[in-house]
Amino acid sequence: MNILSIDTSADETSVAITNKQRVLSTVIFSQISLHKPYGGVFPSLAKREHYSKITPAIELAMKKAQMRFTDIKAIAVTIGPGLPPALEVGVSTAKLLALLYKKPLIPVDHIEGHMYSPFVQNKNGNPKREFLFPFLALVVSGGHTQLVIVTSHIQYQILGSTLDDAAGEALDKAGRMLGLGYPAGPAIERLAENGNPKAYALPVPMKKLPGLNFSYSGLKTAFKHVVYSMNEKERVLHIHDLAASFQNAVVQSLLLKLERALKTRADIPLVILGGGVSANKTLRQQFRSLVRTYHRKPLTVAYPYLSGDNAAMIGVVAWYKYKKGIMLNDKHAIQNVERIPRANLTMYTTE
Amino acid sequence: MEIVKLTEKNRKEVLQKMYDALTRDELVVFPSDTVYGLAVNAVSKKAVDKLLAFKDRPKGKAISIAIASLEKLSTYAAIDDNQRQLIETLLPGPFTLVLSSLHMVDNRLEAEDNTIGIRIPDNKLVHDITTKLPFPITATSANMSGKGPHYSINAFLNTLSHIKRNQLSLIIDAGTLPHNEPSTVLHMAKDTLKILRSGTLALKKHSTFQSKSVSETMKMAHTLVSKYQQYAENKPLLFILKGDLGTGKTIFAKGVGAFLGLTEVVASPTYVVCHEYDTPNPYYKKFYHFDLYNIRTEEELQALSIPNTITQNSITLVEWGERLGSLIPLVEKTTKTILIAFTDMGKDERQLDIFEVQ
Numbered sequence: 001m002n003i004l005s006i007d008t009s010a011d012e013t014s015v016a017i018t019n020k021q022r023v024l025s026t027v028i029f030s031q032i033s034l035h036k037p038y039g040g041v042f043p044s045l046a047k048r049e050h051y052s053k054i055t056p057a058i059e060l061a062m063k064k065a066q067m068r069f070t071d072i073k074a075i076a077v078t079i080g081p082g083l084p085p086a087l088e089v090g091v092s093t094a095k096l097l098a099l100l101y102k103k104p105l106i107p108v109d110h111i112e113g114h115m116y117s118p119f120v121q122n123k124n125g126n127p128k129r130e131f132l133f134p135f136l137a138l139v140v141s142g143g144h145t146q147l148v149i150v151t152s153h154i155q156y157q158i159l160g161s162t163l164d165d166a167a168g169e170a171l172d173k174a175g176r177m178l179g180l181g182y183p184a185g186p187a188i189e190r191l192a193e194n195g196n197p198k199a200y201a202l203p204v205p206m207k208k209l210p211g212l213n214f215s216y217s218g219l220k221t222a223f224k225h226v227v228y229s230m231n232e233k234e235r236v237l238h239i240h241d242l243a244a245s246f247q248n249a250v251v252q253s254l255l256l257k258l259e260r261a262l263k264t265r266a267d268i269p270l271v272i273l274g275g276g277v278s279a280n281k282t283l284r285q286q287f288r289s290l291v292r293t294y295h296r297k298p299l300t301v302a303y304p305y306l307s308g309d310n311a312a313m314i315g316v317v318a319w320y321k322y323k324k325g326i327m328l329n330d331k332h333a334i335q336n337v338e339r340i341p342r343a344n345l346t347m348y349t350t351e
Numbered sequence: 352m353e354i355v356k357l358t359e360k361n362r363k364e365v366l367q368k369m370y371d372a373l374t375r376d377e378l379v380v381f382p383s384d385t386v387y388g389l390a391v392n393a394v395s396k397k398a399v400d401k402l403l404a405f406k407d408r409p410k411g412k413a414i415s416i417a418i419a420s421l422e423k424l425s426t427y428a429a430i431d432d433n434q435r436q437l438i439e440t441l442l443p444g445p446f447t448l449v450l451s452s453l454h455m456v457d458n459r460l461e462a463e464d465n466t467i468g469i470r471i472p473d474n475k476l477v478h479d480i481t482t483k484l485p486f487p488i489t490a491t492s493a494n495m496s497g498k499g500p501h502y503s504i505n506a507f508l509n510t511l512s513h514i515k516r517n518q519l520s521l522i523i524d525a526g527t528l529p530h531n532e533p534s535t536v537l538h539m540a541k542d543t544l545k546i547l548r549s550g551t552l553a554l555k556k557h558s559t560f561q562s563k564s565v566s567e568t569m570k571m572a573h574t575l576v577s578k579y580q581q582y583a584e585n586k587p588l589l590f591i592l593k594g595d596l597g598t599g600k601t602i603f604a605k606g607v608g609a610f611l612g613l614t615e616v617v618a619s620p621t622y623v624v625c626h627e628y629d630t631p632n633p634y635y636k637k638f639y640h641f642d643l644y645n646i647r648t649e650e651e652l653q654a655l656s657i658p659n660t661i662t663q664n665s666i667t668l669v670e671w672g673e674r675l676g677s678l679i680p681l682v683e684k685t686t687k688t689i690l691i692a693f694t695d696m697g698k699d700e701r702q703l704d705i706f707e708v709q
Contacts, residue, residue, distance in 0.1 A: 010622075047654065083623050085654060143622035164601050165619045173596055173621075217619070221597030225697075341623055 004072045004097070005315035008090030009082030009110045010143065011046055012308065013053040017065040018315030021121045025064035026312045028305065029053045050089035069101045074327060076106040076318030078113065080343030081143060087339035098334050104327040105334045106318040109343050113313035114139045114274035115150055117306045118299040120316050127302050132270040138258055141275035142168035145214045147257055148345065153320045156345045159261055160212030167250050168277045170216035174246045177227045178239055188243045189280050195244030200226055202249040204256060212257050219249050251283050255290050262294045272299045279307040352516055354504065357382065357476070357525040365523055369480050373488060377520035378405060380493050380507070382528055384474040387493040387501050394486045399457040405518045407495055414460045415447050415468030417490035419481035427455050427487065428467055456487060503527040560703040568599045568701060572606025575689065576666065582687040583634035587665045589686035591672030594693025599701045600670045604640050607668055611638055621645065624655065637665035643674040658682050683708055
């Protein structure tokens, strides 16, 4: 049961061949160094790069897995959320492959991928991790901040989402206020290692408001006021403390909501953390210790590449969809598949 | 011809070299916040002679000048209080202001209607050199008349003959510039301004609104949308929002979304550039929310095909909308356009300067 999966939601062109939860081959061509001089993902640049890289990525993934299209059972693709011109490349390529080789097409929501990412195994089938339903997923990345309950395979209930900026976006914008390059998130983390997280009193977002939604615009503005009140010299002098304080406020806001969810839902045995920001060590450590305090099982990705955008996690979700018969076989249905830049899980749940 | 690479360490030496060359009435190529520029002493006849000979510029075509700060503006151009207020909202930024000249520079730099183009570039090197020099410099882009601008020194030099190259005295090489657009030229007369070159956009100073809270900013969005609803049948509504991080642009967008009856959360579209919503509102059926924070070049802008996105019976809101640049006149023709400049006045207070396109 081999699936070829494609993810082009932002600045990585990724193709994987998976078999159930196992990754037989994976290719990730990153555009980050290309976008670096401009400080952000660039739509037309991204589109052009995805177009030039998608075919080599598919060929390489097939070669690494030693496969031919007769060995592939289905094509999976991320249809959203993401950058529209970037998604377009993956979706049109996947449609073409499905029609050309007469394979079913399995549309996958990018967030589903991050929620399944801790269950992605290497080619030998490791690690062996059990799905314990219902499980809670905290997905944190440059484009998304969501708290979701996975009630059973491919069944979701969204508990909370960001009301404005995503957590990763806030880290990136804070980094740019400090004059750091793109992507600023990892740079903030490095600087924060030698800084005092309590040096500046920044508000922990949404602390006083009920509910499980997230918000980062207030924190961003508060940080701006602190940074802009300093001259260049002071900023450089205190850059470690500034980075540590901002990172701490972001982490605390994420954990605060997670804790609220854990308090109200005693029926949840397992909590997973996924998405690009989950690569942040401080967040991972504090996440694990909080979840353990509530006697639940914490899970993060087994291999570092799985926290970022990748097609392997999309292939694994596709396998569970395939098992449930959630796929498109009809030629017209496949032709009508479109990218959904603002996709939001619920569209792909079986009610 | 001398080429000097600009580094973190040699900024002072480079400034001195520029200072010396410009004082000797020579031609200097320098990196600005937009493209590579060509500088000479703007008050020296000899220097302007050299510049005009180099550029093959037809007579009567104006050449803009760069000055250090807003305070110096009134030395070179006549401005009234209304204009000053408007200028302070727009600058610093990638704009060239066309104002009534006080004839303090070589008159061949002025246009036939006695106006002069003035830039205050948002660039440390240009700021430092204009502060250091006792005279203004020209800020025309480093290219031959009628040719496109250049983002790297090599690209520029490759277009030049040996003779032309020798007319240049000093070249400051700051590597490849980040492909920002050339500046937008704003023609100001009284309290109106229009974009030259590319159309007839005339922004009229409309009103200033002080918001004391998030909910007041959202309320302002309600007020504005309902005010312009009368145009909905004929023209889509376009909000161009300009303002720094954390000045309330997304909050305003939330206000528009709430007015339109959206039940979904209007979140920041920074990461994906555009969010599209179907609304239950009978006048405006679509709401397009753009964010150009990550968009820095003309090519990127074109790739988004914003003018094609805007449909009848829709509201389009563009954060970091000043980056629409060359598209503004295009979209302005087919929409009712409102420009709002957001300023952080401290704590939760924001100032909204609202300009209506006439």
